[in-house]
Amino acid sequence: MLDQKYLWRTNEGGYAAYRIPSLTVTPTGALLAICEARRNSIVDEGDIDLVARRSTDGGTTWSDQ
Numbered sequence: 001m002l003d004q005k006y007l008w009r010t011n012e013g014g015y016a017a018y019r020i021p022s023l024t025v026t027p028t029g030a031l032l033a034i035c036e037a038r039r040n041s042i043v044d045e046g047d048i049d050l051v052a053r054r055s056t057d058g059g060t061t062w063s064d065q
Contacts, residue, residue, distance in 0.1 A: 007065075008065070014039065015051075016038055016039060016041050016042065017042040018035050018036065019035060019036045020036050021033060021034070022034045031055040031056075031058070033054075033062070035050070036050060037051045
């Protein structure tokens with residue numbers, strides 16, 4: 001069984017919601033997790049940023065966003 005890790009949580013990091021996550025592996029084997037960070041609400045308009053986190057150890061630890 002795989003361990004689950006939450007990379008983003010609602011109402012943390014200055015954002016009301018995180019949506020549309022994506023995960024990819026770089027040619028060097030690093031994992032990149034990217035998603036939309038919605039500052040004020042979950043709606044599809046307004047103050048929306050892209051945030052990312054990186055892991056170089058197979059997902060055991062992750063960088064800050």
